[in-house]
Amino acid sequence: MANMKQIAKMANVSLGTASNVINNSARVREPLRKRVMEAVEALGYQPSQLARGLRREKTNVIGMIIPDITNPFFPAVVRGAEDTAFSNGYRLILCNTDNDVSKELIHLNELRTYLPTGLIVIPSDFSELTAQAVSYQKSGTALVCVDRIPKHWNGDTVTADNEYGAYCATKHLLQLGHRQLAAIIGPTRLTNVEDRLIGFKRAIREKKIKIGPEYIQETTFDKQGGYSKTMLLLRMIPRPTVIFAGNDLIAFGALLAVRDAGLHCPDDISIIGFDDLDLAEMTNPPLTSVSQPGYQMGTAAAGILIDRVRGDVGPAKHVVLKTALKLRHSVAPPPSRPATKATKKSKAG
Amino acid sequence: MANMKQIAKMANVSLGTASNVINNSARVREPLRKRVMEAVEALGYQPSQLARGLRREKTNVIGMIIPDITNPFFPAVVRGAEDTAFSNGYRLILCNTDNDVSKELIHLNELRTYLPTGLIVIPSDFSELTAQAVSYQKSGTALVCVDRIPKHWNGDTVTADNEYGAYCATKHLLQLGHRQLAAIIGPTRLTNVEDRLIGFKRAIREKKIKIGPEYIQETTFDKQGGYSKTMLLLRMIPRPTVIFAGNDLIAFGALLAVRDAGLHCPDDISIIGFDDLDLAEMTNPPLTSVSQPGYQMGTAAAGILIDRVRGDVGPAKHVVLKTALKLRHSVAPPPSRPATKATKKSKAG
DNA sequence: CAACTTAAATGAAAGCTTTCAATATAAGAT
DNA sequence: ATCTTATATTGAAAGCTTTCATTTAAGTTG
Secondary structure (H helix, E strand, C coil): CCCHHHHHHHHCCCHHHHHHHHHCCCCCCHHHHHHHHHHHHHHCCCCCHHHHHHHHCCCCEEEEEECCCCCCCHHHHHHHHHHHHHHCCCEEEEEECCCCHHHHHHHHHHHHHHCCCEEEECCCCCCCHHHHHHHHHHCCCEEEEECCCCCCCCCEEEEECHHHHHHHHHHHHHHCCCCCEEEEECCCCCHHHHHHHHHHHHHHHHCCCCCCHHHEEECCCCHHHHHHHHHHHHCCCCCCCEEEECCHHHHHHHHHHHHHCCCCCCCCCEEEEEECCHHHHHECCCCEEEECCHHHHHHHHHHHHHHHHCCCCCCCCEEEECCEEECCCCCCCCCCCCCCCHHHHHHHC | CCCHHHHHHHHCCCHHHHHHHHHCCCCCCHHHHHHHHHHHHHHCCCCCHHHHHHHHCCCCEEEEEECCCCCCCHHHHHHHHHHHHHHCCCEEEEEECCCCHHHHHHHHHHHHHHCCCEEEECCCCCCCHHHHHHHHHHCCCEEEEECCCCCCCCCEEEEECHHHHHHHHHHHHHHCCCCCEEEEECCCCCHHHHHHHHHHHHHHHHCCCCCCHHHEEECCCCHHHHHHHHHHHHCCCCCCCEEEECCHHHHHHHHHHHHHCCCCCCCCCEEEEEECCHHHHHECCCCEEEECCHHHHHHHHHHHHHHHHCCCCCCCCEEEECCEEECCCCCCCCCCCCCCCHHHHHHHC
């Protein structure tokens, strides 16, 4: 591959001039500029990103650290980030942590040696991102935290409006007449989980009803967790008339459990999810869910990063993206005669 | 960040010795080695991947070019690749092409300037990978082609056994009594699509039945395509009793179309998919599908790549991974009295 | 037209590794 | 004790770019 020396030689200019033309970093008179450009064209020259990065002490690589690309919510975020990164000349190195701090730490440490422009990270459950941030920022690497925010983080963030999304969803359930609510949420140490729970509880509190703590179950963000916790909830008396699932994966598990328990959603029990994955409309019944804009989270994060690199030194930014309740068919009014309230029945009869 | 010069100075050895210790590239006597290691430890030294890459003319970066991470089949492949890459010290730069040759070409060209160890690519529809391969291989960059193979490609490949998977699936349909089959396949210029079609046709030919070309519809690999083509097939006379979908996304669209047409799957019409995505068990009804091991495709591809980099110069490898028919509930025997054959009914009556 | 200012072009240095030819050291043989 | 030979160690060079202090050219002004 051609290098800059060859370009300079062919165009009969100095190395510095060639560099100036190629990077537009200084005035170069037209005839010389043209000669350089022609040489670039003729030799198909492309600057070595390695040499450039070495000299500039910064590459146009962005590290993206996420829990698991296999989790259906994350691809959209990654894609959003990749798209805006790419169109600004940046590339994405993708790293999965499996929500494991030690893996996250390894990535955080190793990525450093590539002198990335910045890092977009969806932190793991017990993330040590905050501790790492100092040394990164010292070396001029921008960091943006997405989706969930670790404790004491005071840098840029991009999140969905989890609290309000959960609040609206819960209010919807209450309006339909549900009083016996249950929730299966993700690990509460995640801020997004915490916020959803707060929204859920706020709606309930406003309606002046109480639900016992055993109706709020914590689990991992996956189908299995949703399944087993649903089985547990279904055995409770009184049985909940609706399950608020911390995300769609949990909701899918709940759907499966309800089916396996010989019950029917939404006739016997309603289920509402969070994420509004593509597949939510494919389930049986189609899942009512709170949608959050994964793609935009990615673009916003990459956008902030690029702004920072270009010199934006303003105070920490906190982009909060809107959620929206997507109505489908997994939520209906509660069954008119709850199995557990035989009294009502006798009253009627 | 500490550099090697500082290590050498602190350990009181030459630069070369420090390098030899750090890379294990030559014999170094114990006392020196120990001093170097201690200095590394003390300064928290990490070699600059940029300088190393520049000098070695090769980085430990693997470029992964895929159509779209948002397509639910690909994350597993990427994850598989990332896992084996990572555990061997390689990082993944992820690039989406949207099946667009020009985008693919841009990635192919730009990636070069990072001096990647290798490229794992799921080629786009009209890929020009074959043309690019020469120049890459000349510079010692390994290339592995995954899932679909472009024309004239003669390098390493990792694919699923598409032909056999489709053959078995179709045979299953025939055994259930289906005679009026239809297929909605992806772009036939993709080798995996072509292979699936060949398998589909072979099973039919062996059963000595014929189906008109209008019963084989080509579309894009997405829900919309599946939806519209299904609508089209449902209007045909005789109406097919089963739709063989080129992938699960198409099958999902078909499911939706059948529902919207007021029909019921599998009572009125059966649907079979290909991929066996996680969500296939969540649909209504749960989708019978041919599973292909996405994760293993990724690990196999990364494995070959790494072998090549380590010096394996054997002939082109062609890993073909097994598919398996996953039975669920979207396939049933054909309806006993097809609406289009009133004759049969009158005979009976 | 000389003196000076501004603009353009130059080339060496730096950024950090790895490689390799050259040198130094140790061990073994005579 | 001396010479070989094998083994360790060294330090300069190369890989490609960008930066910056200098030099050179062009242009302006009195």
